[in-house]
Amino acid sequence: MLQISTLSKQFGEMRAVDNIDLAVRTGSFYGIVGPNGAGKTTTLSMVTGLLRPDSGSVQVHGIDVWGDPGAAKRAIGVLPDRLRLFDRLTGAQLLYYSGILRGLDNASVRERSADLAAAFGLEDALNRLVADYSAGMTKKIALACAMIHSPRLLVLDEPFEAVDPVSAANLIEILQRYVAAGGTVVLSSHGMDLIERVCDSVAIIVQGQVLASGTLDEVRGKASLEERFVELAGGRKAAEGMEWLHSFSD
Numbered sequence: 001m002l003q004i005s006t007l008s009k010q011f012g013e014m015r016a017v018d019n020i021d022l023a024v025r026t027g028s029f030y031g032i033v034g035p036n037g038a039g040k041t042t043t044l045s046m047v048t049g050l051l052r053p054d055s056g057s058v059q060v061h062g063i064d065v066w067g068d069p070g071a072a073k074r075a076i077g078v079l080p081d082r083l084r085l086f087d088r089l090t091g092a093q094l095l096y097y098s099g100i101l102r103g104l105d106n107a108s109v110r111e112r113s114a115d116l117a118a119a120f121g122l123e124d125a126l127n128r129l130v131a132d133y134s135a136g137m138t139k140k141i142a143l144a145c146a147m148i149h150s151p152r153l154l155v156l157d158e159p160f161e162a163v164d165p166v167s168a169a170n171l172i173e174i175l176q177r178y179v180a181a182g183g184t185v186v187l188s189s190h191g192m193d194l195i196e197r198v199c200d201s202v203a204i205i206v207q208g209q210v211l212a213s214g215t216l217d218e219v220r221g222k223a224s225l226e227e228r229f230v231e232l233a234g235g236r237k238a239a240e241g242m243e244w245l246h247s248f249s250d
């Protein structure tokens, strides 16, 4: 479903993404993990046609994302990292806008909006401005907008950040049913337990490079995913120094 080949992106001197290759099969629940600044968001932005790569290619469902971005984007639903939503719309209007933009007819948009609002527990918030939503509610309405056109591939950058445990469990169930029906999910997260629980495959990205990828068992071996992650990310730093923090200036 997704083939990333020798993808690179440099910002000035910084090689944010350095020759990344990844393959995600149809029906996979794929997790991308890595330390802050590792290049996850940059990679996912290039995958979804939001950021032009310096080199390399991305194929989604056999379509070259940068060769035919319109066709590729039809196959993808995206939850970007920094949410830039039209937040002077109500939740209902934002869902309507997303559905119509994706070519759905009126009746389908209304039916799907109601289903999504119920699934995410947003029924009572639909007529309020998105600008007034909490962080978690904003994330949920953005997720609903990403799903409304039933894409083949969902690319979700930190979908569980700020989402409460009940909503996260609902979302996981929705995604698991979507995958069981043949959809494909690629998500980034810092929640190792969650990735271990829901993903069948995972990639660990450190300093713009894929240091491990494959099925969950291939990547973690006999260790936990967190242990493998810490090992590949260069270990933990001992919390030394900063005595001033314990000197309490009052």
Ligand SMILES: Nc1ncnc2c1ncn2[C@@H]1O[C@H](COP(=O)(O)OP(=O)(O)OP(=O)(O)O)[C@@H](O)[C@H]1O
Binding pocket: 011, 014, 016, 034, 035, 036, 037, 038, 039, 040, 041, 042, 043
């Ligand atoms: N537009 C930009 N201009 C300059 N540098 C950038 C830009 N976008 C990202 N970077 C840099 O590229 C590197 C990778 O950033 P990226 O956002 O992809 O990391 P990430 O793995 O998603 O991190 P996090 O887990 O903190 O979200 C970082 O060093 C970041 O500062």
